[in-house]
Amino acid sequence: MIETRGLTKRFGDVLAVDNLSLDVAEGEVFGLLGPNGAGKTTTVRMLTCLIAPTDGEAWVNGHKVGEEDTAIRRCVGILTESPGLYERLNAQQNLALYAKLYGVDDVAGQVEKYLRMLGLWERRIEPVGGFSKGMKQKLAIARALIHEPKVVFLDEPTASLDPEAARLVRDFIVEVKGEGRTIFLCTHNLDEADRLCDRIAVMRQHLIQVDTPARLRQSLYGRKVVVQLQEISPAVLAAVRELPFVHQVQQEDRRLIVRLDDPEAQNPILVRRVVEAGGAVQFVTEQHHSLEEVYFTLINEERAADSRTQEAVQ
């Protein structure tokens, strides 16, 4: 549904996006993560034909960026960083304007559908300026969907929202996801990305890594099992280390953190060996790494690599 090949954007001497190649499948929720200035918004702007790439190629829903811009604009919806609503106008007028701009046939029906879906129907004639941040954000998302686009770009959809409003917006995104649309989500909220995205890409001007959150965790940390014991004796530690499938063993207080490839198959053997060595097992669980850990590991590795490159150049 979205394909980029070597997509690059320069603003004068500043390289905003460098050689970005991505593929986003139809119906996928794709998260784009990166620090401020990483080029996420610039990427979205290029893919929605708001700005032109300096180099490279991109296709959205089969239409080429730079050649079929109007066709792309017709089939994508965008939620920008700021809702950008007309605050003197009411919710109905805001949505109706965009429905007409996108050439929706049944403007009134479509506006009513989304206002009811968002729980804003009763407040449809109130000026948007009086709405809460969460309501404005939901209205802005509805504006992005009013023409039923195949691809939706959401740039920081829950930024600066309180937890309740953020949850409302997230729930709405889940509903949209359920309709089978392709969602391209830029966010700083890693927990949100973890919950909503099928795959994520981490970028800092260029692409650092792209995969499912689970596979990213596994590729960075492997799978780890935590075995908590009443007491850890040297015999237990040695017994675990001797197991051929154990890659790494760490001891933290009364817990053994064991890196395995296939915990489902290997855990029973591991537990049996611990018990045979005299260990009293209290519980066994898999250690989970948050997406935040994954993100910082990738970004820090990237920064360290950059520093090394700069030192080498100097």
Next chain:
Amino acid sequence: MSTRIWAIVEKEWAEMLKNKMIVVTMALLPILLVGMVLGTIFFMQRMPEDEVSGSGAPPLPPQLQHLDPKTAFIIVMNDQYMFYFMLIPMTLPVYIAAYSIIGEKETKSLEPLLATPIATWELLTAKSIAAVTPAVVLTWLSFLVLLVGAWFIATDAVFLALIRPVWLLAMAVLSPLFALLSVLSGVIASSRMNDPRAAQQLTGIFIVPVIAVSLAVLAGKIFVDMQLVLYAAMVLVMIDLLVLYFAVKLFQRETILTRWK
């Protein structure tokens, strides 16, 4: 008119009507001008003839020589005011035009708007129509009020001079074309500058040629007749189209979105 153009026009008007200060301030100038013209007619008709057509008065145009000097002088004065009526649609929408793109950028509504399939020419045309129409309608309304007032207080000769076909044509055709020129210039300024005040000041420059022509008429250097109005209308249509073309060419979506802070 395309649905997209009309949608933007509707939006602009809805926003304008929600801002009462804009509506009130737009109505002030026409009201003042109507009052000034009617006041001039009323008082000058009651002044002694030698005070009105004394030695300081400008020479009368040949086509008014058959009238008594006082009536002829009032008609010359009114002709001068007619130019000011044409200035109304040029000055009233200047702020709206100057704010048209900058305002969207300031409220951060420009990016989602530009992400829709609207073409640049459609957006600029819509913005121009939205700014020109209220100003032209106000001008026409105020001219109508002037005629009604003049019908009551002016002599037949003065009243008939006000409804000369040349002025009716000028009001109907030149006035919207001048307004469009002013507004398009404002839209260009708005899409090239990031401060509405600077854009507004630049747009003010376009009023100067009209004032110059009005002074030339007062000095008897130009005589306004049907032929001149028609020529002026044709030239203005071409200039307006040219300015619209340049407005579209000069509208840099990327620059506006990425470099304006």
